[in-house]
Amino acid sequence: MRRIMTKVMVVLLILLVVAVSPLLACGKKKAVEEQPIIIGSLTDLSGVVPAQGREASAGELDAVRYINEVQGGIGGVQVELITKDIKYNSTLGTQAYADLQSTYGSRLRAVVSFITPGLLPNKDSFVADKVIGFGSADPLSELPFDQYWTFSSICFYNVAFDAATTYLIDHWSGSGKPVVGLVATTVNAAKVISGGIKSACDREGVTYLAKLGDPTALDRTVDLTTLKDAGANIVFLILSESGVIKALKDSRQMGLNATFAGLKSYATASFATAAGSDGEGMYCVIDTASWEETDVEGIQFLRDWNAEWHPEVTFRSPQYILSFVDVLTVAEAMRRAIDKVGYSKLDGDAIKEALEGMTDWNPMSLMAPLKFGPDRHSGGTAVRLCQLQSGQWKAATDWLTTRELSGQELTLSYYQGL
Amino acid sequence: MHNPAGIRSYNYRQDTAIIKTKWQWFLLAAALIVIVGVVPFAFSSYALYLGVKWVILIIAALGLNILVGRTGLISVAHAAFVAVGGYTSALLVSKLSLPFLVALPCAGLMAGLIGILFGLPSLRIKGLYLLAATLAAQFIITYVINNLTSLTGGYSGTVVPHASIGGFILDSNQKFYFVVVAVLIIMTILATNLNRNRLGRAFIAIKSNDKVAEGLGVNLWKYQLLSFFIACFFAGVAGSLWAHWQGGIMTMEGFTLWSSIWYFGYIIVGGLGSVVGVFAGVIFVEGAREILNSIINRIGASQPAVLANIAPSGDILFGVILIVFLIWEARGISHRWEMFKSYYRLWPFSYSL
Numbered sequence: 001m002r003r004i005m006t007k008v009m010v011v012l013l014i015l016l017v018v019a020v021s022p023l024l025a026c027g028k029k030k031a032v033e034e035q036p037i038i039i040g041s042l043t044d045l046s047g048v049v050p051a052q053g054r055e056a057s058a059g060e061l062d063a064v065r066y067i068n069e070v071q072g073g074i075g076g077v078q079v080e081l082i083t084k085d086i087k088y089n090s091t092l093g094t095q096a097y098a099d100l101q102s103t104y105g106s107r108l109r110a111v112v113s114f115i116t117p118g119l120l121p122n123k124d125s126f127v128a129d130k131v132i133g134f135g136s137a138d139p140l141s142e143l144p145f146d147q148y149w150t151f152s153s154i155c156f157y158n159v160a161f162d163a164a165t166t167y168l169i170d171h172w173s174g175s176g177k178p179v180v181g182l183v184a185t186t187v188n189a190a191k192v193i194s195g196g197i198k199s200a201c202d203r204e205g206v207t208y209l210a211k212l213g214d215p216t217a218l219d220r221t222v223d224l225t226t227l228k229d230a231g232a233n234i235v236f237l238i239l240s241e242s243g244v245i246k247a248l249k250d251s252r253q254m255g256l257n258a259t260f261a262g263l264k265s266y267a268t269a270s271f272a273t274a275a276g277s278d279g280e281g282m283y284c285v286i287d288t289a290s291w292e293e294t295d296v297e298g299i300q301f302l303r304d305w306n307a308e309w310h311p312e313v314t315f316r317s318p319q320y321i322l323s324f325v326d327v328l329t330v331a332e333a334m335r336r337a338i339d340k341v342g343y344s345k346l347d348g349d350a351i352k353e354a355l356e357g358m359t360d361w362n363p364m365s366l367m368a369p370l371k372f373g374p375d376r377h378s379g380g381t382a383v384r385l386c387q388l389q390s391g392q393w394k395a396a397t398d399w400l401t402t403r404e405l406s407g408q409e410l411t412l413s414y415y416q417g418l
Numbered sequence: 419m420h421n422p423a424g425i426r427s428y429n430y431r432q433d434t435a436i437i438k439t440k441w442q443w444f445l446l447a448a449a450l451i452v453i454v455g456v457v458p459f460a461f462s463s464y465a466l467y468l469g470v471k472w473v474i475l476i477i478a479a480l481g482l483n484i485l486v487g488r489t490g491l492i493s494v495a496h497a498a499f500v501a502v503g504g505y506t507s508a509l510l511v512s513k514l515s516l517p518f519l520v521a522l523p524c525a526g527l528m529a530g531l532i533g534i535l536f537g538l539p540s541l542r543i544k545g546l547y548l549l550a551a552t553l554a555a556q557f558i559i560t561y562v563i564n565n566l567t568s569l570t571g572g573y574s575g576t577v578v579p580h581a582s583i584g585g586f587i588l589d590s591n592q593k594f595y596f597v598v599v600a601v602l603i604i605m606t607i608l609a610t611n612l613n614r615n616r617l618g619r620a621f622i623a624i625k626s627n628d629k630v631a632e633g634l635g636v637n638l639w640k641y642q643l644l645s646f647f648i649a650c651f652f653a654g655v656a657g658s659l660w661a662h663w664q665g666g667i668m669t670m671e672g673f674t675l676w677s678s679i680w681y682f683g684y685i686i687v688g689g690l691g692s693v694v695g696v697f698a699g700v701i702f703v704e705g706a707r708e709i710l711n712s713i714i715n716r717i718g719a720s721q722p723a724v725l726a727n728i729a730p731s732g733d734i735l736f737g738v739i740l741i742v743f744l745i746w747e748a749r750g751i752s753h754r755w756e757m758f759k760s761y762y763r764l765w766p767f768s769y770s771l
Contacts, residue, residue, distance in 0.1 A: 045729035054726045061722050083718055085729040091672045094664065095467060098591070102464030121666050128589070140574065140667075186564075188574035214564075215573060416571065 036080040037073075039064070039330060040100040040111040042118030047087030049115070049241070052265050052319050056114045057083055059316075059323030062305060066324075067331050074331050075338035081327070086117060093117040094125070101129055109351060110134055110330045114323060116141060116189075123148050130348025132333070132355065135326045138189055143412040145377045149352060153326055153370055154287040155380035157189055158196035158409065159402040161236070163383055164285045165200035167400050168234050168259065179207045181227040181258070183247060184238035185215035191418035193238055218243050221250050228256040237262045241271055248278040261285065267386055267393045268317040275388070283385045283396060288321040288367050290386045290395035298364025315393075318386070321366055328363045329370065329379070330355075368399045378405070434614045458595045466591035472704050473598040474659050479684045479696045480609045481652025486682075487691030488618065489645040490625030491540055492548050495555035497677035499650040501670055503529040503657025505563060505570055508578040508668045518581035518588075522601075522658045529654025530647040532559070537646030541639055544628070556675050563670050575669035581662035594663050601659060605652060609693050612648070621645055687743060689750025698751035703740075710736055 041060050044053040064081045073079060082104070084096035093113075100108050110132040113119050119126075119136040126133040126149040133150040136142065137157060142150045154160070165180065172178040180201050184190035194210050201208035209230055211223035220239070224247060227235055235251070235258040237244045244262055251258070261283040272279065289296040294303065302324065306313050333355035334346070341350045355372055361379070362369040368382035380402065387396035408414040427433035437443055458466060482496045493499075503525035510521040536555035540548055563570050570576055581588045581597070588594045612618040620641045623631035632638050661668045680703070688699025710732040718725030747754060 045726050046733065050726075050729075057722070057726055081722060082715075083722055083725055084715060085718075085725070089671065090667070090669065091471075091664070094666075095471070098467040099464045102462040102467075117671075121664065124589075124666055186567075186573050191574075416574065416577075 035107055036078040037109050037334065038100070038104045038107045039079060039081050039327065040097070040104075040108055041081055041083040042086050042093055042096050042111060042113040042115070042122075043083055044088040044115050045085040047085075047089060049088060049265065051241070051268060051270055052114065052317070053085075055268065055317045055320040056323040058310070059320040060112060060327050062302070062309070062320075063324045063327035063331070065309070066305070067328070071331075074334045075343055077338075077343060079331060086115075088115055088117055090117040090121040093119075094121045097122045097125060101125070101131070106347075109334060109346075109348070112323070112326050112330065114319060114326075119150055123150050126150060130352075132330060132348070132351055134330050135323070139192060139378075139415045140188060140412065142377045143410070143415065145375050145410070148377070149348070151355060151372065151377045151379065153322065153329055153367065153379045155383055155402045156378050156405060156409070157192040158199070159405060160285055160287070160380070160383045161193045161196035162200045163400040163402045164261065164283075164385060165197045165234075165236075166204065167385065167397060168261065168283070169200065169204045169206055172233065174233060177204070177206050178233035179209070179231050181230070181232035181235040182208075182210045182212075182238065183220050183223045183227070183235065184210070184212050186212045187215055188415065188418070190238045192415060193236070195418060197236060215240075218246060220247055221254070224251055224256055225254060227258070228254060232256070232258050234259045234261065236260075241266060241274075245271070245275050245279070248275055248282065252278045259283070261385070264288075264318040264322070268319075269315040272388055272391050272393060276391075279388050280390075282388045284318075284387075284393070285383050286318040286386050287380055287383055288318045288325065289365065290318070290384075290393060291316050291321075292392065292394050296365050298366035301364060302366075317393075325363050325366050329358070329361060332361065332363070333358060368401075375410075436610055436614075453599060454596070458592050463591055466595050468704070468708065470591055470595055470598050470663055472700055473595075473602050474656050474663065475681075475684065475704065476697055476700045477598075477602055477605050477659070478653050478656035479681055479688075479700055480605055480693065481649040481656070482681050483685045483688075483691065483693070483696050484609060484612060484621070484652070485645050485649035487685055487689075487695075488612065488625060489621040489642065490628075491537075491544070491642065491645060493552040493555075493646075493649065494549055494675065494678045494682065495536065495552040495559065496649070496653055496681045497673040497675070498556045498559035499529045499533055499653035500657040500660065500677075501563060501673035502532050502559060502650075503654025504661035504668055504673070505576070505657075506654065507658035508576055508661045509569065511581075511662070512577060512579055517583075518658075518662060519583060522655060525658035526651040526654035529657060530651035533646040533650025533653070534643050537643050537650075540642045540646065553675070556678055560670055560674070571669075573669065575667040575671075578661045578665060578668045580665040588662070589665060598659055598663070601655065605655065606693060609652075609696075613693070617641070617644065683740065687740070687750060689752030692750065692752035694755060695750050695752030698755065702751060706739060707732070707736055 041057065043057050044050060060081055064079050067073060067079050082100060086092040086096050097111060108131055112135045114135050116136055116138040119133045119141040120138060122133060123141055131149065134152065136150060136152050137154055139156050142148060142152060169178060180197060182194055182197055184194060190212060198208050209227060209232065211226065213220060213223060237247050237260055239247060244266055248260060264284055264286040267284040267286060289299050291299065293299050302316065306316065333351050336354035337350035338346055340354065356374045358370065358372045360369050360371065370379035371381050372379045382399035382401045384399050385396045386393045425438055437446060478496065478500050482493065485491050485493055506528040507521040507525035510516040510524055511518055536552060539551040543551060564572055588597060620636045623634065623636050624638065624641060628638055684699040684703055685696055687703055689695030714728055714732050717728060
């Protein structure tokens, strides 16, 4: 019996260690002096969009490697990227940020994240801790610009899809005016997109039919049938990746031969493979140059860079390029801040001020020139369309300049009320 | 329950006392001093983050333990009831400007009332059929919250202000820690006392055999619905704390069916029916998850390119650990704890066992 009890005591001690060790493990902060600058990354590697997360992580890691090895760090100080997998979950997003802040303290200068759960739940904490949050596409993360420390290098979805819709309507080759449709979910981003498409359709005098449904519903054949009966010619699909692939296949089967368009997240090699011939001709609204554009300085650099470090990779998605730009942009703001105040006085205020002063930032021509300001935390100024041609994503347009946000679009309540 | 050697009860009051010895009082006082006086000041903000999260999970799991462990009913909609409390509190504070301390019990009451509604089927069905009925509750509540856009913000969520008490804004883990610990103490006392009164004994009777209990005069209709109400009241209080602790945005994202199943996991691992087991279950399960994530993140920090490939392995490994644990000790950690206490009390005369 004593032997059994000894075992029990050992097990209980292990349980105690299990319970207490995470609390003790993260207790002490390291010295600030001469330590690498920390950039946190809150990404999704095993949640809702892991394929996109892998591309984003690869882009961020390559950017850090580029900064450290080619640029010699930021003002001579090396950069370290600490990636946390938050599985597209807000609670894990706040937990991961708390962990980063607790472990690295003032060495944590910025957090990059391509997903809303990485930035939106932490927006108040970023302000309190004076940490830059960078990379979200959801206006709720950034507005109002003068109160939050959250930035992005892309355009708000409403103006991005306004520009894309206008282009597709103007280049419609059929007779008369096209009918534009949308099959999307009721998530906030989709509503913002719908607002952008609608404003373009209203301006062009084109009929617009929006079908917003439950995010968990994969089957949207009813909505597609409605759009077919209405004679839709241009259909935007804003669903999960698998939802879009199913919608494309269903549309082809039911004879809905429209021009399809969607998000930049679909412009991946895996999507092209999965969609097959059903996806042929589909457009995606992207914020960056396309991987095939070897005449773009940054693309050629990234292709060479990938050939050296990732020889197995043959294609990089827009998310990879965007995440690469995001980290370069944050690093550039830190570099400008160090130039102005010196490394010893580098703080969140200096970085934010430098970032808001970047009004014509064009890293390797990978994006249209980015424009930030105290009242402009969404740096994107233009988007473009890429198209799936013969199984490959290729640039289909030049830069489509987006209109500036105005009036109610600059208020949080506008997006909350959509 | 075995008493320590030399401790005898001379009346019913003494016999049902939770704390019976000076040593137990001393340990309790020492624990309170450490929890309130040391932990919030000595531990890092991340440790406090975990502490607050675990405390809230314990409060919610205490409720489920009353329903499942004490009354023998079943519910896989517990996370949805937590969400009801969260949204209730968020809306009362943000839309009606009610104080947090008023919204907190209101959240519990609202969740309790909704719980009674979905507990009604328990009068006619039980076991797997009741499980299916509560499964419907999870989906119905989720659907209503996600589609009642004008009130809840739908999938985009609703903005939740930080909790404040008397103008003191609880905008940090350290400040919020004191509140959740205070609520935990109150809820733990409530849950523990349930084991010692007429209500608790009625629950146990229903769990043992509902027909016999009815024959003995236990009103099934009343006590089963009361069990649902109390369980969901705990969930609602936890939801209120959760909503204001997150202090930003409230969505249904953290209250899915998967979350409800995790609550089940806590009380099963800890030991059904035991208050100590709920504490142990939450701390063990969440602690193990935290350690696994920590290991994966450490590997990822030194070899970032590998992180993408090993990220999902944490969930897989954790599932394996749970299965192994349940096979090894199906009666939960609390059973082991009781065995340990028995041994300790008789030590060094272990042969007496």
